[in-house]
Amino acid sequence: MDQSSHKYDVAIIGAGMGGLCSGALLANQGYRALVVEKLPFVGGRASSFKYRGYILPTGALYVETGGYVESVFKEVGATFGVRSFPMGICFRMDGKDYPMPQKGGLRQLVSTFAGEAEAARLMAAIRRAFRWNEPSSSISIRDWLLRYTSNDKVLAIFRGLSNYQCVNFRDEPAGEFMRQLKLSIGASAGAHPQGFLELMKELVRVIEAKGGHVWTGCRAQRIMVQEEVVKGIVVEKDGDDLEVLAPVVISDAGPHKTVELAGPENFDNGYLKELREKVRPLAYIGLVISSDRPLVDFEGVMVVPEGRRQMTMMCTSLAYPEYAPPGKHMLQAWAAPDSSFLPLDPAREIDMVVQDLREAIPQFDREAEIVHVSYWQKDWPMYRALPGALAQKTSVENLYNVGDGVAPLVPLGLPACAQSARIVVEDIRQRTKPAAA
Ligand SMILES: Cc1cc2nc3c(=O)[nH]c(=O)nc-3n(C[C@H](O)[C@H](O)[C@H](O)COP(=O)(O)OP(=O)(O)OC[C@H]3O[C@@H](n4cnc5c(N)ncnc54)[C@H](O)[C@@H]3O)c2cc1C
Numbered sequence: 066m067d068q069s070s071h072k073y074d075v076a077i078i079g080a081g082m083g084g085l086c087s088g089a090l091l092a093n094q095g096y097r098a099l100v101v102e103k104l105p106f107v108g109g110r111a112s113s114f115k116y117r118g119y120i121l122p123t124g125a126l127y128v129e130t131g132g133y134v135e136s137v138f139k140e141v142g143a144t145f146g147v148r149s150f151p152m153g154i155c156f157r158m159d160g161k162d163y164p165m166p167q168k169g170g171l172r173q174l175v176s177t178f179a180g181e182a183e184a185a186r187l188m189a190a191i192r193r194a195f196r197w198n199e200p201s202s203s204i205s206i207r208d209w210l211l212r213y214t215s216n217d218k219v220l221a222i223f224r225g226l227s228n229y230q231c232v233n234f235r236d237e238p239a240g241e242f243m244r245q246l247k248l249s250i251g252a253s254a255g256a257h258p259q260g261f262l263e264l265m266k267e268l269v270r271v272i273e274a275k276g277g278h279v280w281t282g283c284r285a286q287r288i289m290v291q292e293e294v295v296k297g298i299v300v301e302k303d304g305d306d307l308e309v310l311a312p313v314v315i316s317d318a319g320p321h322k323t324v325e326l327a328g329p330e331n332f333d334n335g336y337l338k339e340l341r342e343k344v345r346p347l348a349y350i351g352l353v354i355s356s357d358r359p360l361v362d363f364e365g366v367m368v369v370p371e372g373r374r375q376m377t378m379m380c381t382s383l384a385y386p387e388y389a390p391p392g393k394h395m396l397q398a399w400a401a402p403d404s405s406f407l408p409l410d411p412a413r414e415i416d417m418v419v420q421d422l423r424e425a426i427p428q429f430d431r432e433a434e435i436v437h438v439s440y441w442q443k444d445w446p447m448y449r450a451l452p453g454a455l456a457q458k459t460s461v462e463n464l465y466n467v468g469d470g471v472a473p474l475v476p477l478g479l480p481a482c483a484q485s486a487r488i489v490v491e492d493i494r495q496r497t498k499p500a501a502a
Pocket of ligand 1: 078079081082083084104108109110123124125126127128284286317318322351441467469470478480
């Protein structure tokens with residue numbers, strides 16, 4: 066390849082939701098984009114792989130429909146091939162199941178355990194938080210609730226809802242919990258019947274159809290910076306180091322990795338301080354369990370809030386039979402570890418979740434086989450940070466971050482990644498034109 070073929074309008078590090086949405090939006094606007102991905106597949110923590118006949122996610126299970134992600138797909142002409150996800154929630158407490166009606170479900174559940182008067186008081190406080198102001202995020206949602214209730218069952222219900230947001234109840238800031246609860250009202254979601262990889266390949270198709278490239282198995286080694294302005298990236302391709310010149314670089318590798326790749330000496334101290342203090346990755350645990358018959362018969366998400374760990378589980382094969390081999394079912398269980406922010410001890414955490422599963426599912430020992438165990442932390446976390454931690458622009462000119470390390474204040478996870486990409490692309494459009502324009 067001659068030198069000119071390594072010039073792009075934008076170089077993007079990482080083919081996760083943030084990176085691919087950025088690439089597709091830019092390619093659609095006429096920018097020549099290169100996405101480099103160190104793994105052999107695209108999608109990052111929103112991808113999937115086949116294992117023993119099962120389709121397993123690398124992270125995300127579902128994506129909001131009619132929201133930020135779908136709007137990017139629509140705009141760039143990518144097929145959003147998701148099928149409706151069962152949004153129902155059922156709490157399993159003391160061996161009994163409490164399905165939560167979509168409307169008024171939380172109040173009904175709280176009043177079951179705490180009576181009408183306490184439920185009314187708590188719901189009034191939540192409505193006030195929705196209507197007037199989020200509670201302060203300097204306390205956890207658990208500490209916020211203690212002002213209104215000391216009922217263990219009620220606290221457990223909210224512990225379960227925290228797990229639905231994938232954050233430990235004691236660690237989740239009250240304001241963040243309340244914002245996500247409000248955003249979840251009336252939300253709908255879907256999953257790709259063949260797994261997330263197929264969905265993400267659609268964005269690759271758009272980037273390539275519009276003159277861009279996506280190189281998998283290609284690690285960015287360095288971000289080139291001169292006098293606090295970005296110049297491009299150095300990648301390892303087919304065993305060689307290759308310079309890719311680009312006036313704009315977007316990193317989906319996470320803000321900490323971005324600084325490592327560009328060199329901390331190129332950033333201002335205030336930016337580095339914010340990064341250190343605010344961008345803290347969250348940990349999470351997941352198990353995939355196989356059985357001949359469904360281990361739970363509820364189609365949506367089953368919340369098990371009173372165990373050693375806060376746990377949610379779902380018999381995914383009820384809604385997506387394609388995910389399991391013929392004649393088999395697949396239950397997925399997820400739990401926040403003892404602390405979302407401290408390094409986790411995988412063996413101990415998994416042991417806790419297995420004990421909880423055995424108690425929550427009477428036939429577990431007879432019928433269940435654990436097929437796969439995953440944990441997410443550090444460089445490959447649940448989320449790289451909570452929303453609002455850091456802006457997408459870095460202190461290096463024309464170097465941006467996207468993804469869940471710089472999530473804006475929208476629904477957690479994939480919507481936040483897509484919206485971070487939209488914010489960045491809008492800024493690029495204001496500042497630079499494609500070279501070919
Ligand atoms: C268990 C779990 C369940 C989840 N469930 C949901 C859900 O149901 N719904 C939802 O909306 N969200 C969910 N999420 C959150 C969602 O998956 C993430 O927020 C989202 O996928 C993060 O995307 P990203 O673009 O920030 O980064 P990533 O997906 O991490 O992508 C970054 C990419 O950059 C690559 N990379 C890193 N360094 C380099 C380098 N030097 N060179 C080249 N490439 C590099 C990585 O390999 C990776 O592919 C879940 C997450 C987890 C872990």
